[in-house]
Amino acid sequence: MINQTLGQQAGFNLLWLQSGGCGGCSLSLLNAESPNLLHTLEGAGINLLWHPMLSEETGSEMVRILEAILAGEIRLDALCFEGAVMRGPNDTGRFHMLAGTGRSMLDWVQDLAAVAGYTLGIGTGASFGGITAGGGNPTDACGLQFAETERGGVLGEAYRSIRGLPVINVAGCPTHPNWITETLMQLALGEFSEADLDEWQRPRGYADHLVHHGCPRNEFYEFKASAEEHSQLGCMMEHMGCLGTQAHADCNTRLWNGEGSCLRGGYACINCTAPGFQEPGHPFQETPKFAGIPIGLPTDMPKAWFVALASLSKAATPNRLRQNAVSDHIVVPPQTRKKGRHE
Amino acid sequence: MSKLIVGPFNRVEGDLEVQIETADGVVEKAWVVSPMYRGFEQILHGKDPRDALIYTPRICGICSVSQSIATADALARAGGVERPKNGELALNLIHACENLADHFTHFYLFFMPDFARDIYRDESWFSPVAERFKAVRGRAAPDVMQARAEFMHLMGIMAGKWPHTLGIQPGGSTRSIETKEKVRLLSILGGFRRFLEQRLFNAPLEQMLEIGDQQQLEDWLAAGDPAQSDFRRLLQLSRDLHLDQLGKTDGRFMSYGVYPLEGARTFRAGLWYQGVAGELDTTGITEDISHSWMEGQAEPQHPFQGVTLPSGDPDKGYSWCKAPRLDGEVVEVGALARQLIDGQPLVNDLVQRSGSNVRNRVIARLLEMPRVLIEMEQWVRQLKPSEPYCSDSRTMREAEGVGLTEAARGSLGHWVRIKHGRILNYQIIAPTTWNFSPRDQQGISGPLEQALIGAPVRQGEREPVAVQHIVRSFDPCMVCTVH
Ligand code: SF4
Ligand code: SF4
Numbered sequence: 001m002i003n004q005t006l007g008q009q010a011g012f013n014l015l016w017l018q019s020g021g022c023g024g025c026s027l028s029l030l031n032a033e034s035p036n037l038l039h040t041l042e043g044a045g046i047n048l049l050w051h052p053m054l055s056e057e058t059g060s061e062m063v064r065i066l067e068a069i070l071a072g073e074i075r076l077d078a079l080c081f082e083g084a085v086m087r088g089p090n091d092t093g094r095f096h097m098l099a100g101t102g103r104s105m106l107d108w109v110q111d112l113a114a115v116a117g118y119t120l121g122i123g124t125g126a127s128f129g130g131i132t133a134g135g136g137n138p139t140d141a142c143g144l145q146f147a148e149t150e151r152g153g154v155l156g157e158a159y160r161s162i163r164g165l166p167v168i169n170v171a172g173c174p175t176h177p178n179w180i181t182e183t184l185m186q187l188a189l190g191e192f193s194e195a196d197l198d199e200w201q202r203p204r205g206y207a208d209h210l211v212h213h214g215c216p217r218n219e220f221y222e223f224k225a226s227a228e229e230h231s232q233l234g235c236m237m238e239h240m241g242c243l244g245t246q247a248h249a250d251c252n253t254r255l256w257n258g259e260g261s262c263l264r265g266g267y268a269c270i271n272c273t274a275p276g277f278q279e280p281g282h283p284f285q286e287t288p289k290f291a292g293i294p295i296g297l298p299t300d301m302p303k304a305w306f307v308a309l310a311s312l313s314k315a316a317t318p319n320r321l322r323q324n325a326v327s328d329h330i331v332v333p334p335q336t337r338k339k340g341r342h343e
Numbered sequence: 344m345s346k347l348i349v350g351p352f353n354r355v356e357g358d359l360e361v362q363i364e365t366a367d368g369v370v371e372k373a374w375v376v377s378p379m380y381r382g383f384e385q386i387l388h389g390k391d392p393r394d395a396l397i398y399t400p401r402i403c404g405i406c407s408v409s410q411s412i413a414t415a416d417a418l419a420r421a422g423g424v425e426r427p428k429n430g431e432l433a434l435n436l437i438h439a440c441e442n443l444a445d446h447f448t449h450f451y452l453f454f455m456p457d458f459a460r461d462i463y464r465d466e467s468w469f470s471p472v473a474e475r476f477k478a479v480r481g482r483a484a485p486d487v488m489q490a491r492a493e494f495m496h497l498m499g500i501m502a503g504k505w506p507h508t509l510g511i512q513p514g515g516s517t518r519s520i521e522t523k524e525k526v527r528l529l530s531i532l533g534g535f536r537r538f539l540e541q542r543l544f545n546a547p548l549e550q551m552l553e554i555g556d557q558q559q560l561e562d563w564l565a566a567g568d569p570a571q572s573d574f575r576r577l578l579q580l581s582r583d584l585h586l587d588q589l590g591k592t593d594g595r596f597m598s599y600g601v602y603p604l605e606g607a608r609t610f611r612a613g614l615w616y617q618g619v620a621g622e623l624d625t626t627g628i629t630e631d632i633s634h635s636w637m638e639g640q641a642e643p644q645h646p647f648q649g650v651t652l653p654s655g656d657p658d659k660g661y662s663w664c665k666a667p668r669l670d671g672e673v674v675e676v677g678a679l680a681r682q683l684i685d686g687q688p689l690v691n692d693l694v695q696r697s698g699s700n701v702r703n704r705v706i707a708r709l710l711e712m713p714r715v716l717i718e719m720e721q722w723v724r725q726l727k728p729s730e731p732y733c734s735d736s737r738t739m740r741e742a743e744g745v746g747l748t749e750a751a752r753g754s755l756g757h758w759v760r761i762k763h764g765r766i767l768n769y770q771i772i773a774p775t776t777w778n779f780s781p782r783d784q785q786g787i788s789g790p791l792e793q794a795l796i797g798a799p800v801r802q803g804e805r806e807p808v809a810v811q812h813i814v815r816s817f818d819p820c821m822v823c824t825v826h
């Protein structure tokens with residue numbers, strides 16, 4: 001039957017399912033480059049058992065793959081689950097019935113995770129609940145092993161995949177294509193252990209960095225030369241809600257779509273890799289302040305120091321940064337010190 | 344008579360189930376089921392209006408920019424914000440990039456792989472088609488992904504990232520483009536143009552737009568080798584499989600128009616029925632929930648009044664999708680509608696001859712690429728690096744606004760009402776909500792349900808391939824449908 005040979009063959013078998021998200025992580029995955037997605041997977045010995053956007057099998061042929069996995073006819077090395085799991089209404093999971101099966105995705109994922117070598121939550125939805133768990137959470141959405149910051153989720157706190165790992169949360173809204181491919185490649189190589197996960201079970205490969213690292217606005221940050229409106233060049237921490245100093249991700253050193261990042265695109269980091277990011281408790285693009293000082297300071301810096309340093313550096317802000325910070329293009333270029341000129 | 348439940352459909356965005364009753368080898372009745380509900384309209388209730396710019400793109404990963412544009416437009420309307428010309432140009436470029444990437448992905452990765460299925464083994468064209476378009480293993484797939492990813496570098500530069508940029512604001516774009524980036528953008532567009540000209544059309548884009556009617560299209564097909572042009576290959580197998588007879592709808596079309604610039608839309612808005620073009624009045628839009636798993640409104644409502652409340656009763660309807668209607672009528676939306684209403688000559692001729700069908704939908708989609716790419720080249724040239732890209736957006740206390748745009752797959756509308764500085768009501772009607780709508784109070788089916796009637800079911804087919812072609816010809820986006 002379909003793909004059955006894959007059960008025996010060498011390599012690493014991957015099944016991808018989508019539920020209560022937007023498909024954005026899959027679409028982001030298609031942006032993989034150098035080489036493209038298919039060559040990346042092939043090079044790593046990863047066999048795609050089924051992916052909703054890419055595979056040929058549809059309807060009953062696809063359901064047959066799921067059944068063969070559950071019956072042990074096909075080995076499932078990695079289950080990639082994208083999007084939140086919707087438990088409602090009333091724990092029935094009826095907000096997402098897997099088409100053609102009369103069964104909720106909630107049931108399917110619990111069964112499949114039980115036989116998966118590794119289980120990956122793709123994106124912040126599958127990891128923690130994400131956007132779908134926003135507002136009053138009408139669908140009772142949550143992640144595979146977390147409901148926001150609370151451990152548990154639909155698989156339970158004690159869940160371990162067959163190879164002994166908890167759910168690997170490739171968080172991000174969406175997640176970067178390389179965060180996924182690199183994690184999968186490490187798994188396929190057998191070079192990934194629990195020590196490679198951070199406290200929210202995110203791969204440390206990208207989660208041990210802060211978005212602030214390598215931000216082109218770092219110089220503005222140092223002098224607290226801040227943007228006040230969209231499209232201005234200054235640091236966005238003080239007024240525009242930027243959480244880059246707290247967000248765990250390498251967006252400004254790895255870059256998106258060839259050369260972008262939120263900050264390079266001119267808008268604030270909203271910390272989309274974090275549990276609960278979708279409900280910051282204040283308007284996203286505004287920095288909540290107390291007595292004129294931003295509340296959400298860098299996590300590992302004493303507040304008094306921050307305030308002291310900020311007022312010092314503000315006093316020392318070069319004119320170039322002060323002016324450029326509130327302009328939408330460079331109005332004062334860096335000066336070359338001319339020979340024989342004294343200041 | 345026998346009943347089939349077809350699903351899950353793959354190579355569509357999101358989850359979809361289609362129930363059909365067949366007799367004498369054809370589909371007699373169809374029900375289109377959208378089996379997933381997330382509740383964006385409920386999530387948005389009570390939020391700061393600007394926060395909608397974070398939530399709505401996440402309705403959908405495939406048309407997240409279209410969602411952002413609709414939100415930004417609705418908020419701009421509500422707040423009386425005007426965009427500088429650079430801002431309009433930048434947003435058009437970002438939006439057009441997503442729409443073209445969608446058409447491109449749809450054709451190569453979603454639609455064509457069905458013709459590489461074993462059921463077509465005996466067709467004369469089968470082996471080259473299978474070799475090129477087979478899902479995952481076909482030769483085209485890696486090249487297509489490469490070309491798509493490189494084209495999307497435009498997003499990296501102009502929008503920071505895709506999907507889910509926050510660079511699209513009511514006042515314009517948060518990213519100013521300098522001269523050095525203008526030239527980079529031109530080279531990115533040039534790279535994509537090269538792929539289209541070499542592989543998809545095997546002809547200059549300008550030449551493709553000169554094809555003015557069906558006869559000229561047939562002449563063009565005959566003049567070249569389908570092995571060198573994926574578009575010719577499509578035309579060839581459309582002719583062999585009579586795809587112009589498949590998936591017909593009543594053919595009442597709507598487009599909101601798209602890509603605004605200095606007071607006009609590059610593609611105009613309007614209606615089209617039986618050869619007659621008309622003006623569009625969106626006050627006649629209503630949503631009917633009589634066959635949906637929804638409750639809370641006894642009669643169809645305009646989206647400013649409408650509510651979105653899931654019903655606890657599984658027997659109440661058969662889909663989470665509502666049934667939008669325009670003046671009580673079913674309308675089809677998408678690239679075919681958009682190009683027809685905009686007056687594209689070939690598309691007009693094709694529709695005059697054979698109406699709305701699988702072939703015409705795909706042709707309209709593919710011919711939108713040259714049209715829009717040429718516009719994009721002009722837009723980049725018009726960017727003025729030293730001038731502003733964004734005007735201030737204001738906070739709003741009491742206001743209402745509507746944002747109407749076109750995603751790749753058709754008309755997208757957002758309606759927002761703001762009270763005490765918070766979102767009181769936010770209603771969204773997505774393109775696939777129009778196309779895949781369930782029956783309404785009168786028992787009238789939406790476009791896909793109509794299009795499936797009469798589809799051939801071959802002996803023993805469990806997932807009738809004709810049904811697959813029809814469904815995919817709409818380029819559906821199921822996550823948007825019910826959001
Ligand atoms: S904009 Fe954000 S990430 Fe960039 S320097 Fe400022 S605080 Fe850091
Ligand atoms: S910069 Fe922040 S919001 Fe943007 S993708 Fe990275 S972590 Fe997410």
